Amino acid sequence: MPIHDQSYRRYAGPRDEPGHAxxxxxxxxxxxxxxxxxxxxxxxxxxxxxxxRAVQTYIAANFPQASMLQPTVETYRExxxxxxxxxxxxxxxxxxxxVANDRRAxxxxxxxxxxxxxxxxxxxxxxxxxxxxxxxxxLPAMLLLLLQTAFAGSFAFVRGNLYxxxxxxxxxxxxxxxxxFTMLALSSLSNSSRYVAVLYAGAVFFTEAMxxxxxxxxxxxxxxxxxxxxxxxxVVDVVFRLTPRYDTPWxxxxxxVVGLVVLSMSVLERRVRGVEVxx
Amino acid sequence: xxxxxxxxPDPNPLTPRTEPRNPRTEPRNxxxxxxxxxxxxxxxxxxxxxxYGRNRAMRDVTATFRPGAVGLLGPNGAGKSTMLKALLGxxxxxxxLMRVLGLDVAKAPLRIRARLGYMxxxxxxIPGMNAVSFVAYCGQLAGLPAVDxxxxxxxxxxxxxLGEARYxxxxxxxxxxxxxxxxxxxxxxDPDLLFLDEPTNGMDPKGRQEMLELIRDLAHxxxxxxxxxxxxxxxxxxxxxxVVVMDKGAVVAQGPIQDLKGPGxxxxxxRVKGDEVxxxxxxxGQGMECHGTDEDVMRVFVPHGQDQRLLFELAARHGVQVRHxxxxxxxxxxxxxxxxxxx
Numbered sequence: 095m096p097i098h099d100q101s102y103r104r105y106a107g108p109r110d111e112p113g114h115a116x117x118x119x120x121x122x123x124x125x126x127x128x129x130x131x132x133x134x135x136x137x138x139x140x141x142x143x144x145x146x147r148a149v150q151t152y153i154a155a156n157f158p159q160a161s162m163l164q165p166t167v168e169t170y171r172e173x174x175x176x177x178x179x180x181x182x183x184x185x186x187x188x189x190x191x192x193v194a195n196d197r198r199a200x201x202x203x204x205x206x207x208x209x210x211x212x213x214x215x216x217x218x219x220x221x222x223x224x225x226x227x228x229x230x231x232x233l234p235a236m237l238l239l240l241l242q243t244a245f246a247g248s249f250a251f252v253r254g255n256l257y258x259x260x261x262x263x264x265x266x267x268x269x270x271x272x273x274x275f276t277m278l279a280l281s282s283l284s285n286s287s288r289y290v291a292v293l294y295a296g297a298v299f300f301t302e303a304m305x306x307x308x309x310x311x312x313x314x315x316x317x318x319x320x321x322x323x324x325x326x327x328x329v330v331d332v333v334f335r336l337t338p339r340y341d342t343p344w345x346x347x348x349x350x351v352v353g354l355v356v357l358s359m360s361v362l363e364r365r366v367r368g369v370e371v372x373x
Numbered sequence: 374x375x376x377x378x379x380x381x382p383d384p385n386p387l388t389p390r391t392e393p394r395n396p397r398t399e400p401r402n403x404x405x406x407x408x409x410x411x412x413x414x415x416x417x418x419x420x421x422x423x424x425y426g427r428n429r430a431m432r433d434v435t436a437t438f439r440p441g442a443v444g445l446l447g448p449n450g451a452g453k454s455t456m457l458k459a460l461l462g463x464x465x466x467x468x469x470l471m472r473v474l475g476l477d478v479a480k481a482p483l484r485i486r487a488r489l490g491y492m493x494x495x496x497x498x499i500p501g502m503n504a505v506s507f508v509a510y511c512g513q514l515a516g517l518p519a520v521d522x523x524x525x526x527x528x529x530x531x532x533x534x535l536g537e538a539r540y541x542x543x544x545x546x547x548x549x550x551x552x553x554x555x556x557x558x559x560x561x562x563d564p565d566l567l568f569l570d571e572p573t574n575g576m577d578p579k580g581r582q583e584m585l586e587l588i589r590d591l592a593h594x595x596x597x598x599x600x601x602x603x604x605x606x607x608x609x610x611x612x613x614x615x616v617v618v619m620d621k622g623a624v625v626a627q628g629p630i631q632d633l634k635g636p637g638x639x640x641x642x643x644r645v646k647g648d649e650v651x652x653x654x655x656x657x658g659q660g661m662e663c664h665g666t667d668e669d670v671m672r673v674f675v676p677h678g679q680d681q682r683l684l685f686e687l688a689a690r691h692g693v694q695v696r697h698x699x700x701x702x703x704x705x706x707x708x709x710x711x712x713x714x715x716x
Contacts, residue, residue: 210483
C-alpha cells in the first residue's frame with residue numbers, strides 16, 4: 095500500500111469460521127500474564143517443590159543408603175497436596191481479573207458483538223487460568239514420574255502403579271476445574287479484581303476455619319463437606335486409591351465439588367452477557 | 374486510489390489482501406452473496422417487543438432500514454440502544470422477527486455478527502492493551518488471521534485519526550480518542566453493516582465534526598451501510614439519508630429525510646405578544662402545527678396553499694401582536710417534533 099494512502103480499504107482475505115475465538119482469547123490472556131515479572135517469579139517459586147522431589151528421587155535411585163526416600167504413590171499424593179498452595183496463589187493472581195477487568199472496561203459488549211458465543215468467551219478465559227494451573231500441578235507431577243523412571247532405569251514403578259498416570263491427571267484436572275470455575279464465577283460478580291481476590295481467599299479460609307471449628311465441637315471430621323479444600327482432598331484421596339482422610343463419605347464430597355462447578359456455571363451464564371439487565 | 378489489480382505485484386507476502394473500495398463500481402456483496410442488493414433492506418423488524426423485566430423498552434416495532442446511512446433518532450429512553458442490542462442478539466425479544474442482512478437474528482447470530490461492526494455507546498475497551506493490539510485483537514476475534522488483523526489495525530487507526538497514538542494504552546486516551554478507537558474496532562474486520570450508538574457522545578466540537586465527517590465518508594464514499602443511533606438531530610441530518618424516529622419504545626416515523634421534511638407547506642418562526650397559549654389553540658384549529666424551540670420563538674407549519682398573511686389575520690382577529698415572523702426551512706427537528714408530538 096502506498097504510504098500516502100491511508101484511507102479505508104476493504105478486506106478480501108481469508109476469515110476463520112466462527113468457533114475459534116476462544117483460542118484467540120486464551121492466547122491473548124496467556125501472553126499478557128507471561129509478560130509480568132512478578133507472575134514469572136511466582137511460577138518459578140511454584141516449581142521449587144518439584145526440584146526438591148527430583149533431588150529426592152535422584153538420591154533414592156543412586157544411593158542405596160537413602161532407599162527410604164524412594165517415592166511411593168503417597169509421595170505423589172503429597173506432591174499434589176503441596177502444590178495446592180500454589181494453585182491458590184496462581185488462581186488469585188491470574189483469575190481475579192479475568193472477567194472483572196472486562197466488566198470494569200465494558201469489554202463484554204465488545205467481545206459479544208464479535209462472532210463468538212458466550213460459551214467461547216468463558217472457555218477462553220478458563221483456558222488462561224487452566225493452563226497456568228496445569229503448569230504448576232499436572233506438568234511437574236508428570237515430569238516427576240518421568241524423572242523417577244529415568245533415574246531408576248526401569249519401568250517397574252510405573253508398571254506396578256499403572257493407575258498413577260490417570261490418577262495424577264484426574265486429580266489435577268479436578269483441582270484445576272474447581273479452582274478455575276469458582277474463580278471465574280466470582281470474577282464475574284464484580285468489577286474489581288481486588289475485591290474478587292479477597293472474596294476467593296475469604297471463601298477458602300472461611301470454609302476451612304468453619305470445618306476446624308465444627309470438627310472441634312463435634313469431635314468428628316464428618317463435617318468436612320463444608321470446606322472447599324477438604325472436599326477436594328477427600329476426592330483426590332479416593333482417586334489415588336488411598337483411604338479418605340475424613341469421615342465424610344467421599345461421594346458427598348464429590349457431590350459438593352460437582353455442585354460448586356454447576357453453581358459457578360450458572361453464575362457465569364447469568365453474568366457474562368452483552369447487556370446487564372437489572373430488574 | 375488505484376484498484377489493486379492494477380498495482381504492481383506486492384513483494385511483501387505479509388501484506389493483507391486489501392482492495393480499494395469504490396461503491397460506484399463494486400457491488401458490496403462480492404464476498405457475501407447474502408448481502409442485500411441496493412433495493413432491499415439491511416435490517417428488518419416485524420412486530421418486535423423487548424422488555425426489561427416489567428418495563429417494555431420496545432413495543433411492537435416494525436421498521437425497515439434501507440442500505441446506506443440510516444439514522445435511528447429519538448430522545449433518551451426511546452428504545453434506540455435496546456433495538457441495536459436486540460439486533461446484536463444481546464437481548465431476546467418477547468415477540469417478533471428480526472432480520473439483519475437477510476439473516477434471521479434468532480437463527481444465525483454468529484453469521485450476522487461476523488458481518489457487523491458495533492460501536493457501543495459507553496466507553497469500552499479490552500483492558501491492558503495499547504490501541505493497535507486492541508484493534509488487532511478485535512480483528513482476530515472477528516475471524517481475521519493474526520497478520521492480516523495487525524495490518525488492518527494499523528490502517529484503520531490511521532483512518533480514524535489515531536495513527537500517531539496507536540501505541541498508547543487505550544486507558545490513557547481522552548474521551549474523543551476513546552470514541553475513535555471504538556469506531557476502529559468496529560471497522561477492523563470490514564463489516565457490511567455498522568451499528569453506531571451515539572458516536573459523538575463526550576466529544577468536543579472539533580472532534581465531533583471530525584467524527585461526523587468520518588461517518589459521512591464511510592456511508593457516502595466507502596459504501597458502508599450504517600445505522601446511526603443518536604438523539605442529536607444535526608448529527609443524523611448531516612450523515613444520514615434515511616431516518617427511523619422512535620419514541621417511548623415505538624417507531625413514530627420512518628423514511629427518507631427529504632420526504633419527511635417536506636413538501637407539506639411552509640414553516641415560519643413566530644414570536645407573539647399576548648395570550649400565546651390561546652393563540653396556539655387558534656392556529657391548531659386552522660390546521661397548523663406549532664411547536665416551541667429552545668429560544669423564544671415557535672415554529673409554525675402553515676398548510677399547503679396558505680401563507681404568512683393568514684398568520685397576520687389570525688393575530689389581528691385575536692388581539693395578538695406579531696413581534697417576529699421569519700420564513701424557515703423544514704428541518705429534521707420539525708419532523709422529530711411532529712412525530713413525537715412535542716408542543
